[in-house]
Amino acid sequence: MSDDLRSYLDDLRRQQGELIEVSRPVSPVGEISAVVKALEPSGKPAVLFHDVIGTDMAVVMGLFGTRNRLASSLGVGRRALVRHALSVLASDLPETTQGNGGLLDGRVRRGQDIDLG
Numbered sequence: 802m803s804d805d806l807r808s809y810l811d812d813l814r815r816q817q818g819e820l821i822e823v824s825r826p827v828s829p830v831g832e833i834s835a836v837v838k839a840l841e842p843s844g845k846p847a848v849l850f851h852d853v854i855g856t857d858m859a860v861v862m863g864l865f866g867t868r869n870r871l872a873s874s875l876g877v878g879r880r881a882l883v884r885h886a887l888s889v890l891a892s893d894l895p896e897t898t899q900g901n902g903g904l905l906d907g908r909v910r911r912g913q914d915i916d917l918g
Contacts, residue, residue, distance in 0.1 A: 809864070813847055813870070818846055819846055820847045820848075820849060821846045821848050821849070822848075822851065823836065823848060823851065826853075827852065827854065828854050829854065829855060829860070833848075833850060833853070833860060833862060836850075837863055845863060845866040846866075847861060847862065847866060847870065849861045850862075857912070872885075
């Protein structure tokens with residue numbers, strides 16, 4: 802199980818055919834989803850688009866597109882995936898209070914200030 806998105810993407814890079822990286826410019830309107838759909842016959846790989854027109858951010862699609870990737874992301878085997886999901890749903894989650902949750906605290910992060918790790 803990976804600790805964060807960056808390490809999860811690194812794990813996928815090491816696995817043959819699990820991640821395809823697209824570096825050419827792509828449109829976020831229709832083109833990204835068309836590329837992902839076109840790749841489905843080759844095993845539904847996750848796709849990382851590095852140059853999305855109109856944004857400085859990369860876009861990743863299909864991270865959990867297969868049961869194997871979903872199980873791997875949760876740190877369980879494929880056969881244990883359903884059992885794991887049911888146990889999480891049946892468990893009591895602790896209640897926590899986050900105030901306004903940070904969404905309304907007036908801080909907007911851009912560019913290098915954003916930490917996805």
